[in-house]
Amino acid sequence: MTNDVFGDVPAGVGAIVVGNFPLAAGQWFVPHHHPQHQLAWARRGVLGVAVDDAHWVLPRTMALWIPAGVVHRTGATRDAVLCSLYFHPDRCDKDWTQPTPVAVDGLLAHLIAHLGRDNLPDDERLRAEAVVLDLLHPLPATPIDVPAPTDARVRAVADTLLARPDDPRGLEAHARAAGVSRRTLTRLFVQDTGMNFDRWRTHVRLRAALPLLAEGLPVSRVAHAVGYATPSAFLAAFRRTVGTSPGRYLNGDASSEAPGPDA
Numbered sequence: 654m655t656n657d658v659f660g661d662v663p664a665g666v667g668a669i670v671v672g673n674f675p676l677a678a679g680q681w682f683v684p685h686h687h688p689q690h691q692l693a694w695a696r697r698g699v700l701g702v703a704v705d706d707a708h709w710v711l712p713r714t715m716a717l718w719i720p721a722g723v724v725h726r727t728g729a730t731r732d733a734v735l736c737s738l739y740f741h742p743d744r745c746d747k748d749w750t751q752p753t754p755v756a757v758d759g760l761l762a763h764l765i766a767h768l769g770r771d772n773l774p775d776d777e778r779l780r781a782e783a784v785v786l787d788l789l790h791p792l793p794a795t796p797i798d799v800p801a802p803t804d805a806r807v808r809a810v811a812d813t814l815l816a817r818p819d820d821p822r823g824l825e826a827h828a829r830a831a832g833v834s835r836r837t838l839t840r841l842f843v844q845d846t847g848m849n850f851d852r853w854r855t856h857v858r859l860r861a862a863l864p865l866l867a868e869g870l871p872v873s874r875v876a877h878a879v880g881y882a883t884p885s886a887f888l889a890a891f892r893r894t895v896g897t898s899p900g901r902y903l904n905g906d907a908s909s910e911a912p913g914p915d916a
Contacts, residue, residue, distance in 0.1 A: 667782045668744035671769040674735045676700075681728030690740040690747065691719040692789070694757055694765065698733025699867040702726070704752050707796035710863035711754075712903055713762075715792065718753040725752070730864040736765060738785075746786060754792040756904075761788045797860045797895065799853070802845040806831045810838065814854055818861040819880035824850045855890055862887070866899050 670689075673696060681701075693702055694716035702709045702717050703726045709717050719725055721742050727735060740747070757765075764785050768778065799815075802808045810827045814820055822830075827850075828838040842850045858879040865875045876887035891899055 667775075667779050668741045669768055669782045669785065670739045671765060672737045672739070673769065674737065676727075676729040676733045676735055678729065678731050681726050684724050684726050686722050686724045687719075687739065688721055688742075690721050690742060690745060692738040692740070692755070693717045693719060693727055694736045694738070695729075696734040696736040696765075698729055698731050699864050700733055700735060701728050701730065701864065702752070703728075704796075706798045706800045707752070708799065708860055709752070709754060709796045710860075710867055710903070712867040714757055714904060716755050716757050718747070718749055718755055718789065718791075720750055720752070723752060731868060736769075738765065738768070747789065749791070752796075755789050756792055758788075761785065764788070795895075797856050797863070799856045799860055800846040800848065802842070804841050804845050806833050806838070807841045807845045810842075810850075811853075814857050818854075818858045819878060821880060855894055858887075859891055859894055862891075862899070863903070867903055872899070 676698070693700060693711065695711050695713050697713075699713075700711040702711065702719070704719075704723060711717055729735075764781050767773065767781050768785065773781075802811050809831050813827070813830075824838060825835050828835045831838060833841070839850060842848065842853060846853050848856070858881070862875045862879045865878060866872070870878075872884045872887065876882075876884045879887070881887035881890065888898065891902075895902055
């Protein structure tokens with residue numbers, strides 16, 4: 654079950670309504686959707702947005718366009734403030750049909766704050782909205798997918814790795830813990846998620862690393878926290894999987910290199 658609209662989204666004179674919603678560490682809103690387009694941005698902290706198996710991490714330099722009607726969850730690993738811009742579909746010229754990351758620079762951030770004022774005259778609001786729409790440019794960054802398994806044996810292994818991405822055990826040990834053979838778990842992982850065990854675990858580790866990196870933690874600490882022995886091993890896995898460095902990915906520049914086979 655999903656909720657239609659999260660929060661009060663009143664009609665405005667223009668196309669955009671701005672709302673701010675504090676999020677405590679670990680707080681996630683239930684799956685929901687809006688009749689308006691939404692731009693989700695972290696006014697403070699780092700946000701996560703999940704659409705099915707896709708997951709975006711949003712530092713303050715990136716927002717996510719969520720088309721009207723798309724079911725999603727929004728949350729934060731640390732205390733944050735979700736700033737949501739709601740766009741009336743009939744008064745908005747953006748026709749993006751998929752969730753789309755956009756860059757947020759100083760000008761756009763100031764305009765969002767400007768539009769959040771309750772006493773803004775109508776003519777000023779309309780001018781600011783026009784500039785906001787002009788500043789929304791899609792970024793190439795793509796989410797790191799972590800498909801959710803349905804088989805109970807695979808799900809038991811998946812839940813363990815999601816809770817502890819740094820778990821050092823290999824496929825053989827996880828198969829024993831799940832009460833199946835290595836060969837059976839290998840087959841079930843591919844059948845259930847479309848990925849082999851190593852690739853799926855790499856995606857879990859990289860997704861867990863992104864909020865930490867976005868909060869400014871050094872690569873050495875992040876690499877260790879998600880199960881890599883060295884920063885170079887973590888960076889190599891990130892490049893093989895995503896096709897660029899973590900810094901470029903978080904800044905929306907994910908097109909500098911062609912991704913190779915996953916680690």
